[in-house]
Amino acid sequence: MPKNLVQKILDSHVASGTPKAGEPVELVIDQTLTQDATGTMAYIQLEAMGVDQVKTELSVSYVDHNTLQSGYMNADDHAYLQSVAAKHGVLFSRPGNGICHQVHLERFAKPGRTLIGSDSHTPTAGAMASIAMGAGGLDVAKAMAGLTYRITYPEVVNVRLEGELPHGVSSKDIILELLRRLSVKGGVGRIFEYTGPGVKNLSVYQRATITNMGAELGATTSIFPSDETTRAFLARQQREEDYMPMEADPDADYDEIVVINLSGLQPLAACPHSPDNVKPVSELAGMKVDQVSIGSCTNSGFEDLMKAANVLKGKTVAPNVSLTVSPGSRQVLTKLIENGALATFVQAGARILECTCGPCIGMGQSPKTD
Incomplete structure (x- = not known):
């Protein structure tokens, strides 16, 4: 069978x-x-x-x-x-x-x-x-x-x-x-x-x-x-x-x-306060963003971070935005160092965190009031 x-x-x-x-x-x-x-x-x-x-x-x-x-x-x-x-x-x-x-x-x-x-x-x-x-x-x-x-x-x-x-x-x-x-x-x-x-x-x-x-x-x-x-x-x-x-x-x-x-398919995003509250990114365009955390076990692989690095290349993080980057593993971090992508993140104004779960579980990076 x-x-x-x-x-x-x-x-x-x-x-x-x-x-x-x-x-x-x-x-x-x-x-x-x-x-x-x-x-x-x-x-x-x-x-x-x-x-x-x-x-x-x-x-x-x-x-x-x-x-x-x-x-x-x-x-x-x-x-x-x-x-x-x-x-x-x-x-x-x-x-x-x-x-x-x-x-x-x-x-x-x-x-x-x-x-x-x-x-x-x-x-x-x-x-x-x-x-x-x-x-x-x-x-x-x-x-x-x-x-x-x-x-x-x-x-x-x-x-x-x-x-x-x-x-x-x-x-x-x-x-x-x-x-x-x-x-x-x-x-x-x-x-x-x-x-x-x-x-x-x-x-x-x-x-x-x-x-x-x-x-x-x-x-x-x-x-x-x-x-x-x-x-x-x-x-x-x-x-x-x-x-x-x-x-x-x-x-x-x-x-x-x-x-x-x-x-x-089109780009989608999960909105508060549940992962199934999914909306097209096009509907969210223009929304004010205070904090961006790139990483977590869902999107901390080499390909994920290279996409983010390419978006940030030659640009600077907006003054009202806190951006953190958490590579998923030491291997990923090493590759980002070797190919210069880590420098791209740093030069753009990102904060590089440890290769850990980090903000995803509320371990640091609490956002500001409201």
Whole structure:
């Protein structure tokens, strides 16, 4: 019987239960990630289980949230996270290496793997054809201890992309269009699988923006196939050996099909106070802007920041605007230094922040009154 991509990966990881929409199943988890705002408790729980070494294929502890360290408590947490990682066989990504989802995509995500992370935007790795899900810290600790992860087997929605993005339209507009149509509750109990001829024109970074922000749909996760674009990305990351082609079988069934004609999209923006309050940018033209924060795990990749740098080149940030830039990883920051784009940001008057989550979670850069 033909299977879609979600079924291929999930069914190969089902330890118990019936792989049918709405039924509870226990999944074997290959990879885990934590970040420092949620990780401390997860590792305390792992230690309480008496596990010597983690049982997963790979577990990574990222420090990318509480990095301002305005008091000793964050630094103490980081010291604990580093020591417990060394003790139990967890890789440790220290402050400054980058945002967990960006770094995991670059260094560790693999096609066909299952990943759970103690952060809601863990589905970013779906851009690498992983089944990647946000989970509670205790669930992540259990997975590191070799226990299964229980979910309700999801419905699978086929988002078929047709055509090509017009000039000035980004992959962010694809996920905003989905939010406009389906709302922040439209993905509950569902996985969104992207297919169609429009997929091949999207880079891995563009795919990652979509899978990342699929969390705002309330989706279990989102996923793209592993294709030649995936292989080329992994080759540039010097880990082409991790490549494996993966896609849905011809004539695979889905619970719903949503078609998006990329050629008909226009620039969109999510407005206060919900990600599904989506309006065309053309309707917002002329609105006064006080603060701009470029970065976050949704749009902090190399391509995202190069687009912003090209817009700013030879220009100066308006005197009434505060502009901050947060590169997603040390790798991205290094590339911006090497090609001169970082100088473009600095010369334009931008403030360069650490490679961390930063303003997205309210960690610094509070805006002024009103």
